[in-house]
Amino acid sequence: MASLFDINLFALFGQLLVGLINGSFYALLSLGLAIIFGLLKIINFAQGAMYMLGAFVALLALKFMGVNYWFALILVPLTVGLVGVLMERFLIRPIANEDHLYSLLLTFGLALIIQGSFTHMFGSSGLSYAVPEALKGGTKLPFMYLPNYRAWIIIVSVIVCAGTWWMIEKTNLGAYLRAGTENPQLMQAFGINVPLIVTLTFGFGVALAGFAGVMAAPVYSVSPDMGSNILIVVFAIVVIGGMGSIGGAIITGLGMGVVEGLTKYFYPEASNTVIFLVMVIVLLLKPAGLFGKEA
Amino acid sequence: MNHPVQINGQPSTNEVSHGNHREKIRINNLHAFYGESHILHGIDMTVNQGELVTLLGRNGSGRSTTLKAIMNMVGERSGQIVINGHETMDMPAHKIAHLGMGFCPEERGIFSSLNVEENLMLPPNVRSDGVSVEEIYDMFPNLYERRTSQGTRLSGGEQQMLALARILRTGANILLLDEITEGLAPVIVQKLGEVLSQLKERGLTILLVEQNFRFAAPIADRHYVMEHGHIVEEVLAHELDAKTELLNTYLGV
Numbered sequence: 001m002a003s004l005f006d007i008n009l010f011a012l013f014g015q016l017l018v019g020l021i022n023g024s025f026y027a028l029l030s031l032g033l034a035i036i037f038g039l040l041k042i043i044n045f046a047q048g049a050m051y052m053l054g055a056f057v058a059l060l061a062l063k064f065m066g067v068n069y070w071f072a073l074i075l076v077p078l079t080v081g082l083v084g085v086l087m088e089r090f091l092i093r094p095i096a097n098e099d100h101l102y103s104l105l106l107t108f109g110l111a112l113i114i115q116g117s118f119t120h121m122f123g124s125s126g127l128s129y130a131v132p133e134a135l136k137g138g139t140k141l142p143f144m145y146l147p148n149y150r151a152w153i154i155i156v157s158v159i160v161c162a163g164t165w166w167m168i169e170k171t172n173l174g175a176y177l178r179a180g181t182e183n184p185q186l187m188q189a190f191g192i193n194v195p196l197i198v199t200l201t202f203g204f205g206v207a208l209a210g211f212a213g214v215m216a217a218p219v220y221s222v223s224p225d226m227g228s229n230i231l232i233v234v235f236a237i238v239v240i241g242g243m244g245s246i247g248g249a250i251i252t253g254l255g256m257g258v259v260e261g262l263t264k265y266f267y268p269e270a271s272n273t274v275i276f277l278v279m280v281i282v283l284l285l286k287p288a289g290l291f292g293k294e295a
Numbered sequence: 296m297n298h299p300v301q302i303n304g305q306p307s308t309n310e311v312s313h314g315n316h317r318e319k320i321r322i323n324n325l326h327a328f329y330g331e332s333h334i335l336h337g338i339d340m341t342v343n344q345g346e347l348v349t350l351l352g353r354n355g356s357g358r359s360t361t362l363k364a365i366m367n368m369v370g371e372r373s374g375q376i377v378i379n380g381h382e383t384m385d386m387p388a389h390k391i392a393h394l395g396m397g398f399c400p401e402e403r404g405i406f407s408s409l410n411v412e413e414n415l416m417l418p419p420n421v422r423s424d425g426v427s428v429e430e431i432y433d434m435f436p437n438l439y440e441r442r443t444s445q446g447t448r449l450s451g452g453e454q455q456m457l458a459l460a461r462i463l464r465t466g467a468n469i470l471l472l473d474e475i476t477e478g479l480a481p482v483i484v485q486k487l488g489e490v491l492s493q494l495k496e497r498g499l500t501i502l503l504v505e506q507n508f509r510f511a512a513p514i515a516d517r518h519y520v521m522e523h524g525h526i527v528e529e530v531l532a533h534e535l536d537a538k539t540e541l542l543n544t545y546l547g548v
Binding site: 172175176178179181182183185186188189190191192193194 | 366367368387388389390391392393396398400404406407408409413416417418419421465
């Protein structure tokens with residue numbers, strides 16, 4: 001075993017990899033939350049349920065319709081995104097002018113209903129989803145063994161996150177989104193159909209969770225509570241990164257995954273709490289979050 | 296800086312006479328409400344092609360609400376608003392701009408999440424013959440120098456120029472401008488006056504909400520005076536001298 005100054009490099013790199021994988025999912029999920037929060041100023045508690053839904057849709061589509069992983073990567077985000085569109089249009093929009101607490105409670109209730117129905121239908125033990133054939137196996141690196149599917153998760157997540165960031169920060173459509181967040185009424189007066197943009201953006205934010213769900217299916221066990229387990233951590237990450245900051249959500253997501261992984265190596269007892277510890281410190285020192293704009 | 300405003304393809308109408316001008320905006324018996332408050336109490340007015348018309352009045356008299364009601368930005372409305380021949384009461388807000396309308400709100404509405412150039416490029420084109428970006432930077436060289444700054448870092452005057460420039464870029468030929476001189480230094484007010492008269496020369500139709508009628512007096516064709524949500528007086532340009540006393544009373548000058 002390669003060890004250096006009492007550090008077990010195999011174990012360290014192993015935890016670092018696990019951290020990056022978790023971080024990839026944190027980034028995808030907190031990015032979706034940040035987009036939805038940024039645009040609608042609502043906190044979508046159903047984001048975890050949409051992630052779980054994504055994993056289940058992939059699993060069920062494979063089982064009943066023979067839809068393989070690659071098609072699921074396209075089909076699932078579309079399906080989950082459609083659920084988001086319907087959710088925004090028929091549940092959230094009617095209470096859009098009320099206090100944001102109402103929409104938070106609505107999405108929270110919705111998450112519990114979805115999770116409860118899935119537990120009723122599939123039980124609470126996890127189901128498994130096979131790693132696609134083309135991504136089986138792995139590569140031996142000097143200090144670790146890197147399974148191909150895990151490398152794939154990291155690469156694809158980074159690409160999807162970067163693409164989303166680019167779309168929001170650098171394109172015309174993104175400018176509409178940012179401006180629509182600031183002053184929707186004026187954007188309407190400029191001739192932009194803001195309600196349509198809001199619906200589609202909500203759908204996109206939710207579709208990102210569905211996408212994360214498909215990506216996660218082969219590595220985590222597919223179970224009804226997978227979403228609620230990860231969501232609390234993701235909320236902490238959104239707070240650390242700064243509510244509504246797109247780049248902040250991505251960088252903090254990956255970064256906190258790594259911090260968690262390193263903690264697992266150096267002080268495993270704290271690995272479940274380290275993110276919340278960071279959250280408390282950030283809230284004390286920079287309440288708007290690391291990348292948030294001070295009000 | 297006194298660059299001429301070029302609006303490609305804009306028919307330059309030199310008719311000055313009243314009577315046969317095409318109505319760009321016609322408002323009949325317009326009422327508007329914000330929740331429980333009844334703000335506009337039956338407004339009737341018209342703005343003809345190529346005219347510059349002002350809405351004068353004190354704060355709270357309903358002038359800004361009139362502009363917002365035209366853009367379908369207030370809670371509830373009743374009555375009739377015809378823009379360019381189209382009945383618009385049942386039109387969703389985002390369709391109204393596409394009738395050739397450009398709205399410049401009182402608070403200017405510069406977006407802080409966008410830089411100057413992004414702000415300028417933001418509103419979609421509503422007609423095909425807008426002022427080009429080069430011409431805009433010619434008209435307002437400050438905007439060019441500061442094109443990568445955050446929109447809200449500009450001075451008040453620069454923000455006002457940006458708010459005006461971005462609707463000119465869209466090709467809008469009916470402009471609704473709300474208090475564009477408010478709180479600005481005299482030299483900038485003068486610059487805005489020059490810009491407005493150039494736009495008028497090019498045949499644009501302008502409805503201008505103003506506190507200070509001395510700014511608008513030399514370029515306006517007509518003035519409507521508002522009080523408590525009613526139009527209480529219509530003053531033609533040539534009557535201005537005779538009615539100055541009356542206007543001062545209404546405006547509380």
